[in-house]
Amino acid sequence: MKKASAQPLVLVDATAISAQRGGVGRYVEELVRESVLAGLSLVVVCQPRDQKAFADMDCDLVVAPRRVQTVPLRFLWEQIGLPSLARRLRATTIHSPHYTFPLFTRRHRVVTIHDLTFWSHPDRHSAVKRLFFKFWIVASARMGIDVIVPSAATGEEYQRVARANKDRITVAFHGVDRNTFHPPTSRAVAKFARANGVASWIAFLGTIEPRKNVVPLIEGYQLATRDMAKRPSLLLAGAPGWDGAVNGAIARAVDNGYDVRHLGYIPLDELPAYLGGAIVVTYPSEGEGFGLPVLEAMSCGAPVLTSRSLSLPEVGGDAVAYAETTPEGIGRALTDLLANAPRRTSLGLAAVTRAAQFTWTACLAAHRSVWDL
Secondary structure, three states: OOOOOOOOOEEEEOOOOOOOOOHHHHHHHHHHHHHHHOOOOEEEEEOHHHHHHHHOOOOEEEEOOHHHHOHHHHHHHHHHHHHHHHHHHOOOEEEEOOOOOOOOOOOEEEEEOOOOHHHHOHHHOOHHHHHHHHHHHHHHHHOOOEEEEOOHHHHHHHHHHOOOOHHHEEEOOOOOOOOOOOOOOHHHHHHHHHHHOOOOEEEEEOOOOHHHOHHHHHHHHHHHHOOOOOOOEEEEEOOOOOOOHHHHHHHHHHHOOOOEEEEEOOOHHHHHHHHHOOOEEEEOOOOOOOOHHHHHHHHOOOOEEEOOOOOHHHHHOOOOEEOOOOHHHHHHHHHHHHOOHHHHHHHHHHHHHHHOOOOHHHHHHHHHHHHOO
16 A cells, blocks of 8 residues: 555545446446545555456555455444554545445544435335445434435435435535547447347346336337337346346247347446447436436437436436336337437437536545545
């Protein structure tokens, strides 16, 4: 680890992010990358598997013990090992970027609350997960901890359900890395199409979990394309998650003659072609704290169809199309977009312009105000 400077030091706990980078993982990595570019005094603690990824950013780094790879031991280490590490480093702030945080420490604590769907959509989470995260969210409010949220909608919801002090809440919109997420070349799109055996496709990107509304999407897609002579495929990308109904919905669609596939995790360097090459990117989620896949698709120049749930209008504005979250609502909106090429082109152009307003530099500036740097 490099020798820290004399300025106040922030310790970022990255041990909670998953191996396959979803929204939270990308948020942490981009925040760290921007902090390094800004020359901030910041130390990252990560799991052994993530050592190279963070070392490549040239950040000050501590590798946590291997035992943190198991969830129960990670939480135990968070309560005991993390405060101990903060004392040794003389850190002034501990930033916990995924709901949980050390309960007992004299250090300034900051925690990121990504969404409040444990209240707004309780049936979309297991009982254990719902109770666990509700405890930590309420605890952060009761203890007066500084909280960062990714949207105004999430901040308002946090204030209401946790009865939190408004002065302790800071909104820090996520950004988008335009070097990674950009309109693709026709060659890149053609390469992706060949590799996956598709002529045209409708795309979805996100963890396959119930609130992402994937089953109604599959059903709405069938309603929208049933009379088409040449149907686009429906490609689903993202970690498997815990929506067990999706596999059955895919099988039924395939039995009915539709090309619906779950591609799983797609590497970052292939996402511009996947998203920007799609006829439409669909994200009809029932509720989001921010909606990073929507922003990333917009930055790739894709026409996006999403919902008006919670934070999503803050991201999409007038540069995306909206649908109800039912199969019929998705089907109607998708039918309209598939039949209107000029509208899709207009949305794609507007999306790139709007996406450029969301930067990780601005996100870091909001964090710095909370970190007192």
